[in-house]
Amino acid sequence: MNIILLGPPGAGKGTQAQRLVAERGMVQLSTGDMLRAAVKAGTPVGLQAKAVMDAGELVSDAIVSALIGERLDEAGATGGAIFDGYPRTAAQAEALDLLLDERGRALDYVIELEVDEEALVERITGRFTCANCGAGYHDSFKPTAVEGVCDVCGATEFKRRPDDNAETVRTRMAEYRAKTAPILPIYEARGLVRRVDGMADMAEVGQAIAGILDGR
Secondary structure, X not given: OEEEEEOOOOOOHHHHHHHHHHHHOOEEEEHHHHHHHHHHHOOHHHHHHHHHHHOOOOOOHHHHHHHHHHHHHHHOOOOOEEEEOOXXXXXXXXXXXXXXXXXXXXXXXXXXXXXXXXXXXXXXXXXXXXXXXXXXXXXXXXXXXXXXXXXXXXOOOEEOOOOOOHHHHHHHHHHHHHHHOOOHHHHHHOOOEEEEEOOOOHHHHHHHHHHHHOXX
């Protein structure tokens, strides 16, 4: 099973990918993570990518494709692959088809976690954590039992991520739409796109994705 998982930051894409990795033995192929790992490991493709990045240039489609091919070969034909952050252009979509075809694989589904922008802004901007133990809370959905006191360790200091603000969330949404706009029509024409309510409970989202993968 080979899928592309789409969704803007905050939609829960990472959580669902981790669930698929744990439950189905799938391999998550995140281009950003793979680039960093390949550079650190000093693989042939990693060295190529490092030279390009050190020169302040963007890593080419050819290098990214080679990296994905390298990772697919390492993973073998296990539980399949989740493509995260790739493809983002029509050329990359073609390259992915070729990479899979060369390995006797095919793309099964493109699953998009749909979100409501206003609800996503509320979900993200309300998040905060205990500065001491890292326990997570939310202004509306999961406040502390006693205001200003961590339920877990009793600390009274909390922190919020500086980029968890409405302006940043809206910018990320706009970037996401711009990046997915070129590839969604390609996969819709092939009947591969499935959509899931990304605003539902995480367990429900997981069940919906499982239903798609199991052909229910």
